[in-house]
Amino acid sequence: MRTSIGPFTLPSDSLITKVPELTLWFWSVKILSTGMGESASDFFVKWWGPGIAVPLAGILLVVALWIQFAERRYVAWTYWTAVVMVSVFGTMAADVVHKGAGIPYGISTIFFAIALAGIFVLWYASERTLSIHSITTVRRELFYWAAVMTTFALGTAAGDMTAHSMGIGFLASGFLFAALFALPALAWKFLGLDGVVAFWAAYILTRPLGASFSDWMAVPTNAGGLGWGYGWTTFVLTAIIVALVAYLQVTKADVSPETHVGFAPSATPSGRRVGR
Numbered sequence: 001m002r003t004s005i006g007p008f009t010l011p012s013d014s015l016i017t018k019v020p021e022l023t024l025w026f027w028s029v030k031i032l033s034t035g036m037g038e039s040a041s042d043f044f045v046k047w048w049g050p051g052i053a054v055p056l057a058g059i060l061l062v063v064a065l066w067i068q069f070a071e072r073r074y075v076a077w078t079y080w081t082a083v084v085m086v087s088v089f090g091t092m093a094a095d096v097v098h099k100g101a102g103i104p105y106g107i108s109t110i111f112f113a114i115a116l117a118g119i120f121v122l123w124y125a126s127e128r129t130l131s132i133h134s135i136t137t138v139r140r141e142l143f144y145w146a147a148v149m150t151t152f153a154l155g156t157a158a159g160d161m162t163a164h165s166m167g168i169g170f171l172a173s174g175f176l177f178a179a180l181f182a183l184p185a186l187a188w189k190f191l192g193l194d195g196v197v198a199f200w201a202a203y204i205l206t207r208p209l210g211a212s213f214s215d216w217m218a219v220p221t222n223a224g225g226l227g228w229g230y231g232w233t234t235f236v237l238t239a240i241i242v243a244l245v246a247y248l249q250v251t252k253a254d255v256s257p258e259t260h261v262g263f264a265p266s267a268t269p270s271g272r273r274v275g276r
Contacts, residue, residue: 018074018135019144020254022199027206029080029244034155034210036237037087039218043230045092054092061085065145069138076249083148084241090152091211094160105161112154119147120200130196147200155207163212169224174212181205 020026044053061082068082094108103111123143124130135144162173181202188198218233219225228236248254 017133018068018071018079018141019132020074020076020079020248022132023254025244025248025254027202029241029248030083030203031206031210032237032241032244033080033084033087034152034207035214035217036084036210036234036241037091037152038156038211038214039230039233039237040088041091041095042218043234044088045095046230050092050096054089054096057085057089057092061089068145069141074255076245076252076254080241080245080248082145086145086149087152087207090149090207091156094153094156105157105164109154109157109161112150112157116147116150116154116204119143119150123147130200132199148203151200151204152207155204156211159208159211162208163215170212170216170219171224174209174216177205177209177212181209 041053041057044057047053048056064078064082064085068078071078094112120130123140127134127140127143132144135141159173159177162168162176163170168176184193184198184201184205187193188195214233214237215225217226217228218230219227221227
C-alpha cells in the first residue's frame with residue numbers, strides 16, 4: 001500500500017524505523033550538520049544572493065526529503081543528506097525572517113518556539129507518542145521532519161539572539177549552549193527526566209551549539225573569530241560529515257540489529273531505554 005503526497009508516491013506502512021540509534025555518532029554528525037548549515041547558508045546567500053540561494057536550497061531540500069521518504073528503513077546517506085538540507089534551508093528561513101522582514105531575533109525565537117509546540121501537540125494528539133523510534137509510518141515521518149525543520153529555525157534564531165542581540169559573541173554562545181546541551185542528558189540520567197523530553201530538548205540545542213562554533217570559525221579575527229571565512233568553514237565541515245556518514249553507511253555503526261526486524265526503542269549500554 002502506498003500514499004500519494006502531491007506528485008510523489010511513497011510507502012505508507014510496514015516501515016522499519018527511519019532514524020538512527022541515539023549514539024555518539026548521531027550527536028556528532030547532528031552538531032556538525034548544524035554548523036555546516038549555518039556557514040553554507042551565509043556563504044551561498046552572500047555569493048548568489050537570497051533570490052537564488054533560498055529557492056535553490058528549497059528545491060534541494062524537497063529532493064532530499066523525497067529520497068528519504070521513499071526509503072523503507074533508515075539509510076545513513078539519505079537521512080543525513082536530508083538533515084543537512086534542512087539545516088541549510090532552516091537557517092536561511094530564520095535569517096529571512098530577521099533580515100528580510102526586520103523581525104527581531106527575540107520575536108522570531110518566540111514564534112518558532114510556539115510553532116514547534118504546536119507541531120508537538122498535533123503529533124502527540126495524532127500518534128500518542130513523540131518518540132523518534134516510533135517513526136514507522138509516513139504520517140509519523142511527516143510530523144518528525146516538520147519538527148526537525150522547526151527546531152533548526154528555532155535554534156538559529158536563539159543562537160543569533162545570544163550572539164548578536166544579547167552581545168555575548170559566538171565563542172561564548174558556543175560554550176553557553178554546550179553547557180545547556182548537557183543538561184537534558186544529566187536530568188534524564190540522574191533526575192528521571194522523560195527520555196523523549198530529554199531528546200527533543202537536546203536536539204533543539206544542537207542547532208545554536210553547532211552554529212555558534214561555526215560562526216566563530218568563520219568570522220574575521222577582528223570580530224573575535226578564527227577568520228576561516230564561510231567558504232572554507234563549509235568545506236571543512238562538509239568533508240568531515242561526508243567521511244563520518246560514509247563510515248556509518250558501510251559499518252552500520254548507528255543501526256541496532258533489532259531495527260532490521262521492527263520497532264526497537266533506543267537503549268543505553270546499561271539497558272535503560274530512551275525515547276519511548
